[in-house]
Amino acid sequence: MSLKIIVLAKQVPDTRNVGKDAMKADGTVNRAALPAIFNPEDLNALEQALRLKDAYPGTTISLLTMGPGRAAEIIREGLYRGADGGFLLTDRAFAGADTLATSYALSMAVRKIKDYDLILCGRQAIDGDTAQVGPQVAEKLGLPQVTYAEEIQKAENGRITVKRRLERGVEVVESTLPLVVTVNGSAPDCRPRNAKYVQKYKHAKTVSEKQEADSDYTELLNSRPYLNLQEWSVADVNADTLHCGLSGSPTKVKKIESVVFQTKESKTLEPSDAAIDELMRELILNHTVG
């Protein structure tokens, strides 16, 4: 049985290698100092989608991302790894969205796509770490949701079996399709880009990108529909501007603190079980573990 899968993906600043320029003086993220990357857990979600495509021939994968024009890079990255197409939600009116406004915009885009069996996304993005968008999209679409997924074991006859990674173990659950699944970072890493797909899709562009580019092969490229990346505005997905972007975002940032980690003095332990027990007691007491 083939599936129609939508993968929600976000372009995020690479916060894993934060230098001292990562924050501006006013406490906001200095996006210019951090390279924009594919949110890591969204890549885990994409890999799950690709595995379903391997297992169920005929399966198609579309990426859906919201962001500025350069977020088209996310769609190309997905195509390079085996996805079939994608949609970029881009409009000034989407800017400044919190999780509520983001999930609203994404759910409207999903409604527009209409025909799908499964929506996959990463558990959370490394810039906000809220883990709210996936579940909110499910709520808005009235779909069941499975969070913290580590492996989609099968998706057959309208049902799906998913292994979840929880704090104290794993849980295998079953649900009906369609549904939303959010994928954990503990799931397998995404496969690398594929040499043929990279060559096939490297000229894929949105309309706005095409207007900026200067190519000798415009005609040839226009004759290949898979090279045209869909770009959607607020109006395209029939969204209400009031629920989008800043105006649709009730979240207000009260205060931002720039925390500087400092190394404290080290502690030497006796190589004995008693010393380890003592350390464990200490770590449990100060809530480092447990």
Add this chain to the structure above:
Amino acid sequence: MNYFLDTIGYKHHLHHPLMKRIVELKERNYADKDTYDYAPLDFEDAMDSYEKVLEIVGGICDDIIAPNAESVDHEGPTVSNGHVTYAAGTQRNLDAVRQAGLSGIAMPRRYDGLNFPIVPYIMIADLVSRADAGFENLWGLQDCAETLYEFGNEDQRRRYIPRACAGETMSMDLTEPDAGSDLQSVMLKASFCEKDNCWYLNGVKRFITNGDADIHLVLARSEEGTRDGRGLSMFIYDKRNGGVTVRRIENKLGIKGSPTCELVFKNARAELCGERKLGLIKYVMALMNNARLGIMAQSVGLSEAAYREGHAYASERKQFGKAIIEFPAVYEMLALMRAKADASRAMLYETARFVDMYKVLNDISKERKLEPEERLELKKYGKLADAFTPIGKGMTSEYANQNAYDAVQIHGGSGFMKDYTCERLYRDARITNIYEGTTQLQVVAAIRHITTGTYLAQIREYEDIDYKPELFILHQRLMDMTDRYEVSVQRVTDAKDNELLDFQARRLVEAAAHCIFGYLLLQDTNKDDRFRHSAEVYITYGQAEVNKMYDYITCFDIEKLAYFKGLKVTC
């Protein structure tokens, strides 16, 4: 850090002026662009594609292959029930390579290949070897697809090459217990069965890299009663048909992740590849030349890795109050390691371009009649490829060993422990100057290009290039080196004694190599001043070496040969 992007050498060598011609020929003027969605539109587009694919490789090297190298080295492959199981890390590497579509890179698109020229193809081998030289053996055996393409019939190409492109592994089964360097002695028996209309193979092969591969090319004796190379033919064995088991795998010093197998053929069904009796004299010779270029790439990757390990340690390790890299004894070693790695890489890509030109024109000659100037090119580059492959393989593999040795030396006592990567590089490098023909055999293949003047003519061509004025002194020194090389050759050949020629051959080949490597670095510096360090260091070193050979040869009296041979255990 992406391996492809962290070193200037790769892009520099990829963007050589000759590439335009190579790519045009290889792409038949970009004719595939209307048939295949991944074919390049023009030269710039093709080069961009090579870079993008090399970036994928650089990422896989950094993220997957290099981090797996240590566990693969410790765990190694195992054999049970006649078949090989790779180390877990090796399997992960193979999966990544298959998913990234990095098999059948040089194969035409009609067989699902990427149709890349040899230069970017061999650059992948260079990168992979830097991450894990042992893994390069498995990946690099896609060379066999090249041989199958060159000599197999259309039906065989259609059945096997797409499988290789999809990631099935290959092996070339040549060596036997009594046939190592001397492949003419191969005895594995091939007998034709009229009833089944196919060949059956019986016998034993030894030291077969990746011997449990999906598709094998096998050298076997098809002509009963013969004892020499003319009785040997090449066969394709498909693992799906069964009949070959792995009796044991060798416990090796290095490249431990690559399974080296002893194979037993018991009525293994096989098909003839190419014509009977040409197995050794034509096909295996071609296969070996491909493989030698691969070992050159492996050597370059190892040289680079060894330099990096040495440099990292020397920068961090403090003794007597400062980092050891600040001591002349250490920085000299590192500078020479860098220079040898850069010189080796320059030689690798110069050779790869010659091979590219020769192969693509040869391939085109099967489709249409070549133009007169194309025929001249074919001849010229065929000869250069033939001349540069053995001298390049010989020298770069020696340099890989020297760099690995020095990397351990820089680490001092720590380098002798299993804790640092340099000890693995030291063990892995050791095979490069042995397999696919020892350095001594590379010298045998290279010596006729010394005596016929192929190298000298090419060196004189390099001499005539316009160099920037600030490189004048280096240029002058290279001309002096060339003169001394020429005199040395003259002195040896004037004696008209074959034993003396064989005796001095290694020195003459090395002297020629120093001139060639020096000129290649000079050309690199001419284009990009960042190679200046390596050019200065290499030419200083090379000139001293050439002078040493010159002294040895000009002071040598043929009668002294007697002192070298017929030694007994004691005096």
